[in-house]
Amino acid sequence: MxxxxxxxxxxxxxxxxxxxxxxxxxxxxxxxxxxxxxxxxxxxxxxxxxxxxxxxxxxxxxxxxxxxxxxxxxxxxDEEVLEARKISLELLLSEHVGDCEAPCVTSCPAHMDIPLMNRLLANGQTAEALEVVKNDIALPAVLGRICPAPCESACRRKGIDGAVSICLLKRNSADEDLKQDEPYMPAIQKDTGKSIAIIGAGPAGLAAAYYLRIRGHKVTIYEKESRAGGDLRVPELKDKLPEEVLNQEIDRIINTGVNCKCGVSVDKKLFDALMEESDAVVLAIGAGTEHIDWGVKRVFKGFEVSKRGYQSSNPKVFAVGSAIRASKLAVRAVGQGKEVAFSVDQFLAGEKVIGEPKVFNSRFGKLSEREHIEFLKEATADLRVEPAEGLGAGLSSDEVKQEAARCMHCDCRKKDSCTLRDLSDDYEADQRSFSADSRVETEKHIQHEAIIYEPAKCIKCGICVRLTRKHKEEFGLTFIGRGFDVRIGVPFNESLSKGLTKTALLVAEACPTGALSKK
Amino acid sequence: MSTDFKEDIKNILAQTGNSKSDVIPILQAIQNRYNFLPEEALREVCSATEITPENITGVASFYSQFRMQPAGEHIIKVCVGTACHVKGSGLVHDAFRRELDLNDGEDTDKDRKYTIEKVACLGCCTLAPVVQVDNVTYGHVSTDQTAGIIKDFEKHRLSKKKKLFRTGSGKEIEGEIRIGLGSCCVASGSDEIRQVVEEVVSKNDLQVKLKHVGCVGMCHQVPLVEIVQTNQESILYAKVIPDDVRSIVERHFQPKGLLPRLARRVTKIAENILDDRNWEGIEKYSLDVREKPVSSFLGRQVPIATEHRGGINPLDIEEYIDKGGFLALKRVLKEMNPQEVIDLVKDSGMRGRGGAGFPTGLKWEMVANQTGSPKYLICNGDEGDPGAFMDRMILESYPYRVIEGILIAAYAIGADIGYFYMRAEYPLAVSRISQALEVCREKGYIGNNILGSSFSIDLRMYQGAGAFVCGEETALIASIEGNRGFPRLRPPFPAEKGLWGAPTLVNNTETFSQIPFILRNGADRFNAIGTETSRGTKVFALAGKVARGGLIEVPMGITIREIVEEIGGGVAEGHTFKAVQIGGPSGGCIPASLADTPVDFESLGEVGAMMGSGGLVVLDERDCMVDIARYFLSFTQNESCGKCTFCRVGTKRMLDILDRLCEGKGKKGDLEELEKLSSWVKKGSLCGLGQTAPNPVQTTMRYFREEYEAHLNGVCPTGRCSALIKYSVDDRCIGCTLCAQKCPVDAIPFTPHEQHVINTDICIKCDSCRQVCPVDSIRVG
The missing domain is CATH 3.10.20.740 (Ubiquitin-like (UB roll))
Known part of the structure; x- marks a missing residue:
């Protein structure tokens, strides 16, 4: 050649x-x-x-x-080439009307995968749903009772006919698990030989313990009170949060192999010893407890820590929860407990501590009236279910299925396999870099049995058009119109099913964004 | 119904052919038949041919000529070319929409009688603003004339005049009457003039030769009638109306005793016409006897592409030959080998007149050196710039010259088939070229063994379907191949891989039209004109706020000031010269302070503009530069093919910002964002359209930044941006109520003898009141 x-x-x-x-x-x-x-x-x-x-x-x-x-x-x-790529991504993002993550997920301090939980619950897969929950939330039965549910404020269905009852759904999956003789036990990674001391067994400390333990570390919590739970045991919560539920869920954490030393108040001497013998220390001491010098910088709000890494001025010491900023939001503390585990791992591995990577997330604003109809295509039309047996009893399993099916699948099906998202992430593209005066309305074409078409996410690359042409579809897909308003559609307004008789999965696979995706 | 379609499509396919490359002609034929593209008809094409639904839908929806919805009985085309834009065509368009009572998104009235369309340029820039209803063109239209135009159209539609013929006379000819038949002339009524002249001549049995000539270039004076009496100096009559014709003809060709009486009549007519105080008419003409500025208009010009202008009948091949036509071709075929032709063109320093200025001889050589066969040649006549009509005029007026240029090029590169790619929006040019091709075929200039040589070529006509991007050569080729007009990356250049992958020469119409001159007179004659790097002449469409607009051909290197002031007679009506927009949507605005910039490829590039295809619009102090930038960008944004991100999305985001500025909604950082976008759209776009689209924005930002900053603060210094202005009445008002009567939204109460007041909450800023006010008491600001 x-x-x-x-x-x-x-x-x-x-x-x-x-x-x-x-x-x-x-x-x-x-x-x-x-x-x-x-x-x-x-x-x-x-x-x-x-x-x-x-x-x-x-x-x-x-x-x-x-x-x-x-x-x-x-x-x-070189610099100019990289900038050019970033600009092209930002231009595409300026007209990309789609959310990578659902608004409920981005507003959840623990970033729990709510839509996936909902879909599993709607499908009757309660145990699988709990696994999804526990990937991000160590205390779901507890939070299912006391969380003010910022996720439900963000739920796109809130503006239509009431948010999906996310909090109760999560609680149900956890409650079901608490009833099991053989409850869910996360896979514990191979012993790392590292030991971590956590000071404080409130929600942040407990969550940190759980996720550090899963990573294979030897974890010891030091709690000055006689029982773990911290602020979760304040009297105001008694009515909402039965002690039994709290105890049971704490046990689930302890049972992963966490050593919890209650009634031990950490003084300077013990702290110095812990610093000596541990590979890292996590301060989860709550707000306002300042009886000893922890040897790390403080600011007015609490300990000073790196933004996403929770690392204090002493690289070995991390701080989470109300210890860095007083908050009544337990879910925030729980979320930070999860995140600090990631940071501690980075520290132990000798990496730069930057915390969990922030992944690019495309977002668009509120839904228009017409978009309500589009989004409702993927959900049942029922109104929000209120538990028949009262709030205390939670949702029944039938109610769970019914309520979970109200979720509209606001998250993108391609969120983990979207080239546009990956590159936007790589090039640190900013979706707001170029402001658009108006946006197109989203549409969801769901008639095809295997795939979904969302034109507002299309980047007009025409891969699908060329593929359907190559495979000689009778109708296939084509460019319609030109310029900025060009769109991809089936000729003669035929249905997607007629357009894609043999290439549906192929084009969904090849589409570099979430415009064409498998159901 | 379906059987009807079957039969119709069968007939259409028999005419057009049925291969994929025929898809555009097929769609054009279907639209001719049904006035839109019925889906059943397209489906029928797919089942009767190899053309796929994907292909036909993609193509039909790409080109703006095609309609998927039925249109009304008549089409109202509002020209929004540059010259029309600066003279307020946007307001005229809005006025027609109100007249037809259209809602947003509608383009056809309830009775389905009229459909309104914007067209990029009707090529009658000197009559701006121009509106065309079917084939009737109305010039100098104002917002309060919409009802009148529709009424006038209805009236004339019903009263069809009989065609007049002149009886031939064998007697000796006393002189010649020349009537301009370029588009501007025809649009301004020269055909009607021709009919009256024929009538007068035949009734009086005059021994006069009636001659149709192509565009003289003095489009600001159309329609033109030139009287050439034997052994006398010729006399040119400008802006003639039918009623004047008898006087003019009789003045020159009647017994002398009658003259005093006639002269009085002429004066009387002139008085009547010039008095437009009570004028309600649509067309507006004045009769100037012997136009004085003619010599300065023509004096600076050097006709090469437009040689013998105004003196040659476009379709009379004998006359063309008499004046040296086809001499160059004969010499080339008899005496020169292809390389000698190429060398001569190289020596002449000729550069392509399409805009980019690529050396013509070099391009020919590239194609000639290709070994592939067949080879194609394309004459690019897809002139889509708003405010440019050079190609149209050349094709209409000098069809044989273009054909000769093409034949010479074809011989030099060894082409087998040649195409005329022409805009369907130029029906006159299309028909002239078709007829000229027919004549050439008969006379043996086209076909096998041309003029007895061994050289053979066939020339074909291809009509574009309305896509500015198809002026880009790779997009043009894609469209001839029956595809959407997507450009593709070069290299490979069409010279290597062009039409159907074969070596292809694409040259602009004007380029071909200059070739015969070079071959006939030698490289040195051409070389002697122009500047070091830009040889020869360039044709411009001079329009806008200039006293004498029209088609001009000037030597390269002439300054902008010389064009505007000497040829154009300066800015019209005592206003100040602010800038020229040169090169259309790819070009830029050059401020008056740089008016001494010579017009050549390099100098224009240095000041941020470019030669472009040759639109030259003069702007005065009343023109808002942000509005001009927005105007051009909205054109390119609308014409973007949508293939590459930088152009498709980038131009849209730029337009978003310009829209915001013109609506007084600018935000902090908008100007910086606009600058950033401009530079990236330029750098990142795939083809020339996107790479040059930011030029109008960048040049106006460079030379008139203070106007942008004013808009950011919600002020339009010139009062052009309607969102930023208010109308009011000052104390000069005499209470005549004309404004109140004209106001389409009743924003001015009917208060006779009192100073009128405009309710600004209701006012839609259509400008009708200002236009109708007899004492200039309407304030805008």
Whole structure:
């Protein structure tokens, strides 16, 4: 095969003639991002995230559509190229009307995957639902009774006919588990040999203990009171939160192998000893307890910690919950307990402590009236269920199924496999960088048995059009209109089912965003 | 019904052919038949041909010519070209919408009688603002004339005049009457003039030769009638109306004794016409006897593409040959080999006139050097810029010259098939070229063994369907192939891989029209004109706020000031020259302070503009530069094909900001964001459309930033942006109630003899009151 000599980032390569720059670079292990490129169909040069620079004249060009030629010199990642990619992503995001995560999830301090829990509950999979809950919330039966549920304020259905009863649904999954003889036990990772001391057994300390334990560490909690629970045992909560439930749920945490030393007040001497013998210390001492010098910086609100890492001025010491900022929101403390486990792991691994990575999240504003109808397509029309047996009793299992089915699936089906999201994350794109005066209304085309089409998430790359053409669909998909208003649709207003008789899964798989996704 | 479609489609396909590349002609034929594209008809095409639903839907929805909904019986086209825009066509469009009582999203009235459309440019810039109802063109339209126009159209539609013929006479000819038949002339009524002249001549049995000539270029004076009496200096009559014709003709071709009486008549007519105090008419003409500024208008010009203008019948091939036509072709075929032709064109320094200025000889050589076969040649006549009508005029007036240029190029590169790619919006140009091709075929200039040589080529006509982006050569090729007009990345250039993957030469119409001159007179003659890097001449459509607009051909290197002041006669009506917009939506605004910039490829680029295809719109102090930037950007944004992100989304976001500014809703940081977007759209876009779209914004921001800042503070210094202005009446008001009568929304109470008051809550800022006020008492600010 004929070969040509090209230079990428100053290193010379012999590559087969006829390749695109993108292909040649990929073969050489040089990363160039792509979205509208698909190896099964002709290149199209639409998304422009694959821009690279011609070293000879400084011009940018899309690498997916440019063929190599003898003597070509190019740059794949200087400041301008990276900026160009970021701008193209930000332009696409400025018209991307879709949420990656559902608003309930982004507003939950513990970022619990609420829509997934709802779908499992609607499907009768209570145990699986609890597993989802416990991935983020260590004390769901407790929070199911006392949480003010910011998630329900954010629920898109709130503006239609009442939020989904998320809090009670979560509680039900936890309550069901508490009834089991063999309750849910998370998989505990292999023993790391590291030991962590947690001071304070309130919601933050307990959650930190649970998630650190799951990571295979030896965890010891020091609690000055005779029982674990901290602020969860204040009298105001007595009516809502039966002691038995609290005790049972704390036991579930302890049973993972956490050593809880109650009635031990940590003084300076003990603290120094803990600092000595532990690999890390987590302060979860609640608000206003300041009887000893912890040797870390404080500000007015509490301990000073790094923003997402919860690391104090002493790298070995972390702080969470009301110890860093007084709050009555137990779910926040529980969420921080989960997050600090991640940070401590980073510290133990010798990595930079930056906390759980913040993943790019596309968001759009309120739903319009017409969008209510679109979103309701994926949910039952029933009104919000109030527990027949009263709030104290919670929802019955029938009520759970009925209520969970009201969830409208606001989260994106492609949230974990969306190229647009991944690249936006990589390039730290800001969706608000370019302001749009108006947005298109979202639509959900759900008629097809296997896939869903959401045009407002489309980046008009045309991969689907080229695929349906290649596979000779009778109708297929086509570009309709031109310019900014171009959209993808089935010719002659035929249904998606008629358009995609054999390529539905293929196009859903190939779509670089959540516009076409599997049901 | 379905059987009807079957039969119709069968007939249509028999005419157009039925392969994929015929999809646009098929759609055009369907629309001709039904006045829109019925879905059943498209389905029928798919079942009768290889054309897929995906392809036909994609193509039909890409080009703006195609309608998916039935249109009304008549189409009202409001021209929103640059010249019309600066003269208020937006308000005229709104006035028509009110007249037809249309709601948002509707374009056809309840009776389905009229459909309203905006068109990019009707090419009658000197009559701006222009409205076309079916084939009748109305010039200088104001917002209060919409009802009158519809009434006038109805009246004339019903009274069809009989066609007049002149009886031939064998007697000696006393002289010649030349009537301009370019689009501007026809639009302004020259066809009617022709009919009256024919009538007068035949009734009086005059020994006069009646001659139809192409565009003279003096579009500001249309319709034009030129009288050439044997052995006498010719006399040009401008802005002639039918009623004047008899006087004019009789004045020159009647016994002399009658003259005093006639002269009086002429004066009387002139008085009547110039007195527009009680004028309610639609068209507005004055009769100037012997137009004086003609010499300064024509003096600075150098006609090459427009050689023999005003003196040659576009379709008379014998006349073309008499004046040296096809001499170059003959010489080329007999005496030169292709490389010699290419060398000569290279020596001439000719650069493409389509905008980018690529050296023509080099391009030819690239195609000639390709070994592939067949080779194609395309004449790009897809002139879509608002405010540009050079190609139209050249195609209408000099069809043989363009054909000759094409044939020479075809010989040089060894092309097998040539295409005329023309806008369907230029029906006159399409018909002239079709007829000219027919004549050339008969005479042996096209076809096999041209002029007895071994060289053969076939030339075909292809009509575009309304997409500005198809002026870009790769998009143009995609559309001939029967696809959506998506441009593609170059390289490979069309010279290597063009139409159907074969080597293809794409040159602009004006480029071809200059080729015969070069070959006939030698490279040095052409080379001697212009500047070091830009040789020869350039044709511009001069329009806007200038006393004498029209089609001009000037030597490269002439300054903007010379064009505006000497040729154009300066800014109209005692206003001040503010800027010129040169190069249309790809070009930029050059302020009056830089008016000494020479017009050549490099100098224009240095000041942020570009040659573009040759629109040149003059702006005065009343024009808002933010509004101008928004105008051009809304054009390109609307014409973006939508393929690449930077152009598709970037231009939209830029327009969002400009819209905000013009509506007084600008936000802090908007100007910086606009600058950032401009530079990235330029850098990141795939084709020339996006890469040049920010030019009008960048140049206006560079030279008129204070106007942007004023808009950010909610002020439009020129009072153009209607959201930022208010109408009021000052104490000059005489209480005549004309404004109250004209106001379409009753915002002015009917109070005779009292100073009128405008209710600004109701006022829609349509400008009707200001236009009708006899004492100029309406204030805008």
């Amino acid at each position: 004929e070969k040509v000599k090209i230079k990428i980032n100053n290193s010379t390569l012999d590559v087969p003639a006829g390749l695109t720059v993108y292909q040649a670079a990929s073969n050489a292990g040089i990363y160039i991002p792509v979205m509208c490129e698909n190896e099964d169909v002709d290149h199209f040069a639409s998304c422009m995230v694959c821009l690279v620079k011609d070293a000879a004249n400084g011009k940018l060009f899309p690498s997916c559509s440019t063929h190599v030629y003898e003597g070509m010199e190019l740059i794949t990642a």
